[in-house]
Each structure stands twice: as structure tokens, then as C-alpha cells.
Amino acid sequence: QPPTMKSKRSSSAAAAAAAILVATTVTIAQAVEPTTYVDVRRTKSMVSGVDINYLFRITATESTFSQTSPPKGYKSSTKHPLSSSSKLSSDFSSFHLTLPPPSDVWLCDESKGYIDYSNPTGNTDLFDTVTGNGVLYQKYVLVERGECSFEAKTRSAQRLGAAGVIIRNTLDSRYGLVNEDYVEDESRHGPPLWENTLWPKEKYDYECGNNNAVGGVGLRAEIETSRLNFSPPPYNGEHNNVLLTGTVEDGNLCALESYGMKNNNDGEDGDSFFRKHCPSERCLLTGRNATADGSKMEACCAWDLNIVMSRDGDNDGDAIPAEEEEEIIIPSLFVTMKYGEELYQLALDSESNNNLNGDGSVQLISVVPYARWYPAYHFSTIVLWALAVFSLWIACCESAKEYRDSWKVISVAVNDGVLVFQRNSVRPASEGGEGGGRARADTDDTMNLAEDGDLELAAVDDLGMQVEMTEQREGGENGVFAAAAASANDEFVINSDDDKDDDTPATTENNAATADESNAAATPAEEGSSEPVSTSAADTPAPVSTPTQQTQQQVIAQPRMELNAMHAVLFVACASGILFLLFFFDLARIVTVVYGLGGSAVMAQIIFQPLYTRFSARIFGESFAAKLSANVNLPKVRDLGWKWIDVLSSASGYALGIMWIIVSFSYVQPLTVTYYWVVQDIMGVCYCILILGLIQINTIKVASILLVLVFIYDVFYVFVTPYIFGRSVMVDVASGASSSVDQAYCDKYPSESACAGSEAPLPMLLALPWIGDFRGGFSMIGLGDLVLPGLLISFAARYDASKDLVRKCSQTSNVRNGNAVVTESAAASSGETTEQSRQQYQVGRIKKALFRGYFGPLIVAYAVGLTAAYIAVWGMKKGQPALLYLVPACLGTMVFLGWKRKELSDLWTGPKIMLKANRILRLATKVPQIRSEAERAASTSLADTTSIA
16 A cells, blocks of 8 residues: 555544535435335115125325324236226125215315314214214225425324325416415406416426436427316316317327427327327426417427325414324325326215215225335345344454464564574573562563463564563473473474464464373363463474465555544534534535545555455466556656556456446435446445544443444434424434435436436445335435444454463463463363364354354344334334444443453553553564564574684
8 A cells, every 4th residue: 555545544544534424324325215006996885785896996105194004915917906896896895985075175174274074073074973083984985186285185184083094196286376366357368468388397297308318208289278277276177177188089188289399200000109209298387478469379298297295394384383183094105197087087976976876776886096016124124134134244354353363473483583582591580580580571572471470572782673571470480481492302383274263272283192101182172262382392493484374474564543532522523513504504425435546545455456466476476466556657656666566456446447437426315226226236335444444442431432422413313303303313313315306306307417326335345235125115224323333343353362362372382481382172072073072163163253242242133223223114114213223232232241251440541451452562563673683693693603714
């Protein structure tokens, strides 16, 4: 890595962490609201029985303000209510479809303050005086859109006893009056005062064909105003809708005029052309004159799409605050103009006949609403849970990698003979000793290696740099030992294979030694905590590692940023500021670009550079690997210190990242593209590894301050802000709902620049698409839910690794000094078979990984907390602040274990064992220098010998 890039890692990670904190919510995103089916049937009740005739099925969309939905349909097609075997019968309830009372056809009088349906005694014409039931009792009412809000219509229907509401879209509802108090002469059939008319909006209500609409929708026609009627103002739907609805064969003026205006019909007949460019088969007047004299008005194709009916807040016309309004507990469905008119004609015909036929039968239209089937839970949520836990485990293990590498470096150095332990003679106190031993080394790196003894590791000045390990034991005359230069008569080998078990003590290279010859031989412990230990074999030549092994066995000190209490407070304050900026200002595109470019650099560092380093030599040979490690010797860049491997890694990372940015601005919802969410998840995992590797917490005190603050932060912005701003700041920002772009508009014009990526949530999260769900949603978790608890778990991982490093060095000293480290495994029964021992050892390893130390238990606690968060999302059907569950689980587990093990005080202020391990880490970085000095001394000695010879 170039030096200029290393110096910026910590600050970049801090900035990324503050931005990532914005997304700390487990959410479920839905691209499409749940769709409802409605079976329409004609029911005829006769003396002889009931005759039910299935007519057709329509689709509808549910509202967001209703607390009740129609029952869910079946997954299996054989049980589908609309299958051929079940058209005349249904497992779901059937309801009589009716129209609103004539006195309130819009169901808006209550919202306008003309009447109060909550008081049945004052409305005897709408309520049964005996039962008190409303005129719509246990019926579904079909009402037109317009005049008041969807929620107000539904609430009025509910008070009148309706079982549900179907609101139909209409052409009439797209017109309005600027001044409703102005009354025109209703006898006029010519053009009214059009300046007092609110005309439909282009693109939102209609399309004339001059915009890039989805599917090529849009056409324009010129309609003679003399054939239209605008009385009563602003629009006479009963007269005009017939003239502007249907096809050429139906006499639609818009279809006839638009086809006639087409210069080249490409062989299409009138109906085919009209249906292709106007699927709704309806037109709206734009209010623009098509001729100078005003005899013709422009008409364009009307949009007729399903919409999602949302809450009206306080915009319902009454004085009751939104939070005090009566909750809607009946289903409210929206249908398009096409389906709405079919239902209206059926209901109107049924009621106009007064439901009474000559044969004494009663005929009515009934509907059977049911929701389209969707899975109750998603497999992708389980996969995302596993991905989050695994990513956090990898990131925290990587943050403690230096300690494991330090042990490997020291052990290889001892094996190679660069560092060995040798027995020193005991010096009296008069010569600088301490009674029966030698004086403690007086260097900055001197340190105790274990809690139960005065073991020291120091750097001394003899043959350059060497490692010294001393043990001060009670009552032992020969109790002092040191690591010095290699001795031909006193050597032993340390097993550097750290992959089998973190407790691996020193072993010998003498494979012929038997258990009877070694007082330290061991079988696997009951808990699987350590491997067999044996004493050294004298006069065994030390193996020498290859140059490649020497290169691999190096500890590279990484720059770190340690958080303190003030950093924690500023961290949360900055995150709050960023969150409000994203909530009030549409900065999603800027965030996406910055995140993508940063993710490119992170992928280059975390994935591609190690990948190319590891496999270049294996695949292309050592010479190619050497070329990759060489500096770039090109003009203008040779002074930057770049290496070819840095260039190759960066090129690979930025190629993926820039393509990801391009995809994000090419789709309204880029998460529907597999490449997008896969690369986004990879970048998210890389960000976690980078941040947890560069930002550290070294005390529970700081961790407690930070996690308690983000706990309050998350709860406040999810649960409290809806009472302040009317919606959740955190959920809106994380899910992308705070975008100022109308999503219905982007469904019509997906190629508009304003719609690019408008439905995508902020990229600082992991996301997986739902499988087998027609709604096309996603399961998501914010990166803050990984990074913030991860800072505590990373501390636990480094603490455990520090203890392991110090313990191994202590065990190495004990073995060399002739004191065999007898573990619990040494006491195991000699009658155990090898297979039994191996199984017991594997079980012990699993137990150790999960329950020993702090890292394993905290990973388990994180998994349990995240599970609780997802269960809450599933149960409440809305996003949850994940830190509400993760902080108590992780912080509580750490505090409890520290208290139980009597280590809480040490963990609160900063573990001393980590200071010791950090000193060993610094000495391990000096091993290459020690090796170089030893090789230089050996070369000088060989040259002198040759010269003498």
C-alpha cells in the first residue's frame, strides 16, 4: 500500500463510520404494495334457493391507512378461489356491493362538516332506529374518487357500518374549480370560464405522446368543444365521459381524432393504434385550445394505473387532529377506471331494478375480496442474517490478526535458529542480580508475560536485536533463562502452525519421542483447549524457512484510531447532522457516488490486493509476483511509491465500483438488478472489515458510552420522530422514502433523469431480494448495525488474541526451561482410543470457539439480538431499530462475563494484558531486522573464515 494512502486510512474510516451510522435499521422494502383480487358475482335469491353466477375478477390495491386487509388467498393454484372448480363457491366471505346513499354520493359530507355519522340519533334516514346499524351495514360500498381524501371517505363508510370500501378512479375526479363559490349559468353548453377550472396535470394525469413514457404510451387529439358539456362546472362527466371513453368502434372522439391526425398509420387499424398508445382507452381534456378561435380543445390519453392510497394527515377538512382520528378498521381498496366502471354499471343496474324481479326473486351483486398470496417470511432474511453474522465474525477476526501473526513470526524465528532460548548462569545480587537471579532488563519493551509469574520479554543489545525471555520463580537457584543467539548445544523448535488451536504450546521437532520419554506429552483436553505438548530434543538442527516463508511471516503494523468518550459523543452528533441533511435535502445521488468510489478503493484494498498477492506466484510464477511487487517506474508517478499490484488492484476495484454507480443511475429501482445488490453487499462487507480494522475501542467504558448513545439515537429517530415530523426520519432515509420524486410518476417515466435510482434506499446497507414474492421487496440491514456492535466485538476479539499471545510466549518459556506445561489433557484417561480423543478434541474446539473468552459469546449474543430484531420486523410488519435489540444483547453479555470472571474492572479501564501483547507485537515487527542482522553477522563470519583459510 502506498505510504500516502496509509496515512489517510484512519480518517477515511472514521468518516465512513459516521456516514454508515445513518443506516441503522432493519427494514423490509416493498417495490409494490400488496395486490388484492376481487371476485365479482351475481347472486339471485329465489324461493327455491340461491343462484350464483361468477362474472369476472378484478385487481385492486390496498390502502396504507387501513388496519385490516382482506384474507390472504391460497398459494396452490388448485385451491385458488378463481379456479374453474371454485368460481361458484369460495372459502372467503362474500359481501353485497352497493352504492353510497343518494344524500352523500361522494361520502364527503362528513369531512366537509355537513353531517356527523358518529351520531346515529341525528341521522335516522341513514341508521336503523331499532338496531342502530347504518345503511351500509356489512356491505362493500363502491364510491367515486374525488371531493375529499381517501381516508375521509373510508372513515365515513365505516361509521355507516360498511364492511369495506372500493374507491374507483374516474375522469371526473381529475377536474376541479379554482373558486368553488363561483356559479356559472348551468343552461350554457358552450365553453365556460375556463380560467376558473383546475385542469388535469400533464404526465401525472395524462400523456400527449411528446414525452418518453413507459411502453410508448401517449397520443393527442383535437376535440370540438361544441360537442362537450361543461355544466355544471367544471366538467359534466355524465355527458362527456361517453364521448371520451372506448375505442374507435365505440365512437370515442379522442380515438377517432388521434387516428385521423396520424400521418403514417403503418398498416394499423384505428383500434389497434389507439389501444397501443392509450391502454386506458380514455382521454382527458388538457384545457389548452387547439385552434386560435377556441373551437377545439386538446385531449390526451389518460393514465389509469393502480395507486396506493395513503393517510391524509390533517388534510381531511375537519378540525380533529390526525392522531385523534378514529382508526380505520375496514379494508379500503382502489380500482382503476376500467374496473370501476364495470362494477358501477353492475351495481347501478341491480339497484335501479330495486332488486326485485317479476318472479319474486331478489338480485344483487356480490364481491369476494382476498389478498394475493405472498410468503409470511422470506428465506432471504435468513440468508441476510447469516451474511451479517459471518461478515462481523470475519471483520473482527481480521482486526485481531496482528496478534496471531506475531506468534507465527516469533515461532518461525526460533525454529530458524534466529532466536533461541538458552540457560544462563545465575548471577549474584552484587553483579546486578536480584538475589538468586539476574536483574530485570531495563528497556521500554520489558514486560510481564503472565499474571502468575514474573516472565519477561525484552529487546537486548547483543548481535543486533534479540528477544529475551526470563522467568523469576520462587525457591529455584537456576530460575533465570534468556533467549539469545542460537546455540548448537541448546536448541528447541516452536510449532508455528497456529491454525489448529489458539492454545498450541511449544513442541519439538523430534518425532521419535514417545510419551514415556516426555513428561509433557498430552492428549486432547476434555474441553479441547490445547494440543499435546512435548519437551525439546537436544542437538536437533533447526529447520530454516524459505525466503517466501520469511516474507509471509511478517507483521505489518497498521495505523489505528482509538476512540475515546469524546469521540463517541462527536460521532453520534455528526451522524445526527448527516441524517437530518439526508432527510430534508435530496442528497441521495451524491451519497451514492461517494459511497461507490469509496467502495471501489475498499474492494481494491480488502479483496483484490490480497487476492493478487496470494495467487500471482502460484499461477504465474515467482518472477511475475516479483514484477507485481515492483514500484511503478513511469514518469509523473514514480515518486508516488505505487506498486504494480496497487495499480492492478485499484483498476479492478474501480471497474466494479464505477459500473455499480452507472447501474444505480440507470434504473428506478436498481436493487432489481442482480449485479447491483451483489456488488453493494460486497462493498458493505469490505467497509465493515476496513472500519473495524482501523477504528478501535480498548475499554468497556468507551464502548458503553458509544453504544448507549447510538441506542438512544436509533430509538429516537425511528419511534419518536414520527410524532415530530409525521414520519420516521430513520426509516424514510434508510428506505429512500424521503426522496422528493413521486414514485407513481417514475413508474410512468422511468427514463426521466429525476427518477434514476429514486426508489433505491441509501447504499449503506446489505440487501437481498425476496424470493417467490410478487411484491418484489428486499430484506435489508444497515451497516451501522454491524459496525457499531462490531467495535465492541472487535475489542473482545483483540482481548482474547492478546491473552493467547502472552500465554503462548509464557508456555514456550516454561517448556524450554524444562517445566512441561501439563494441560488438562495430560490427565485424560490413557484408556481412551485415538478416535475418541479426536472426537472429544473437535467437540472441545467448538465449545472453546463459542464459549471461551469473550469473542465467541459476543458473536452468539449478536446473532441472538439480530434474530430478535427480525422477529420484531416480522411481527410488527414495519422496520425496527436493530440497535434496540443488539446493544443490550452484546453490551449486556460483555458486562456479565466480565463480572462473572472478575475482570470487569480491568476491562472497564483497559486490560493490562493488551499492553503486554502490544509490546510483543512491536517486537515481532523487528524480527526481520533481527534476521537481517543475524544473516549479516553470519556472512561476515564466513568471509573471515574463508580469508583465514
